[in-house]
Amino acid sequence: MRINNFNYYIKQASKSFRQNKLMSIASVTTTFAALFILGIFILLTLNVNHWADDFSRSCQIQVFISDELSAEEYDALGSEILKLESVEEIEKYTKTQIFEEMRIKLKEKANILDGLENDNPFRNSYKITLSDLNETKTVINALEKLDGIENITDFQESATLIVKVVDSIKAASLWLMAMLLIISAFIVSNSVKISVYARRREISIMKYVGATDWFIRWPFVIEGIIIGIYGAVICFLVMWIAYFSISKSISIPMLTLLPFSSVWLPLALSFVIVGVVIGSVGSIFSIRKHLKV
């Protein structure tokens, strides 16, 4: 693009955006709607990933080790568990630690543990965090084959359920979003088509004087981009307000929303990029026909 012409392109584009008010507003609105769904998808994904992270931490598998193992054997078993596929990290949780925590949990009733210090009823253990909750079953099968493990506790069923629900929410919003993006590109394209029609005389004069296709195209592409950016900015502001009021009103302890400061960047970036893409793709389609002569 010639810098010389940049001012000309911008001037033409904003002129037709204004002259074509009704359609411009309609296209900004549909772009807004499409981006709104996109925004919900992004916020949902970010938060769900965050919850899933939290959840998988609380979904650790705990293995209890037989008392017959020496301290060295206890350590060796740990490194063997760490070698298993899908095991992200392990945490040593000795019977002394368990005993102490129990004492704290029981508070004033802690005296029932008195005298048991030397005859600790608990077992040494490892807390295992998985990199993928879907692999819970496989990991448990592998753990069962190891020597020295007395008992395994897990949350396999609830883990798979959560994964399934989250995946289907993501898939549904992805389809809805794809559909809305196509619809809004189509509407932007129609809006720009009206601008093209209003300026067809000018376009034909331009062709006679020797304007290149891109010289003719740019103002319309920029018009589409202006539509996209308006939609993006309005949508961002609306989502910001909505997010704030929702995160205030949600009071389920497990499900706290991420702070807006950690979601605004991916949200804003994808709005601007998608807005610009919708706008320019829509307008390029609308002028194709007029460039043939």
Next chain:
Amino acid sequence: MIIARNVGKRYEEGNEVLKNVNFIIDKGEFVFLVGASGAGKSTLIKMFLRETVPSEGEFIMNNTNIATLKHKDIPYFRRALGVVFQDFRLLEDMTVYENVEFAMTIVGASKRLKRKKIPIILNQVGLQSRAKAYPSQLSGGEKQRVAIARAIINNPSILVADEPTGNLDPETAHEIMELLNEINKKGTTVIVATHAKEIVDDMQKRVIAIENGTIVRDEEKGVYGYEN
């Protein structure tokens, strides 16, 4: 140089609009295209502009065969041409100055060159005092002068006009034709399709007459030869 060799044009509906058209136009010539309504003048003019291509034969302008010209090269081909129409085709929301400037913007001319050249051209077509006027404030003759200024601002080697005086009274028509003649004298090849009998008879230029899509007469210092 422009060469038409056995040029034929047939539209999809099958009617043959041009048949076996042959001519050579040298650089710097002034040529009138005459003929009854529907004879095929505008169709031929469209070939000069590469708006249409022959369905038979060859049409070669400045060593370019218009039929094999690539789409992306058409704009650059057209920059060597100026074009003037009967209906002026000015942009109503631009002033005289801006209408001319627009043609320079399209070819990427610098601001400095625009400031230097536009007043000279407006002066040449006699519109120096009307630079800030809008087309709606101009007479037909003045509008056509703007169109001519726009057509020659980028120094085309060929100027093509399709009935440039069709909407003008006889006196204004004479002035416009005289302006085209002056442009021709500066070296630009000029081709004019017209029904203006008196002017053609007066100016004693080369005349190519078309009937039913065929050239029936091609004379130096020719006359119009039909009754209007």
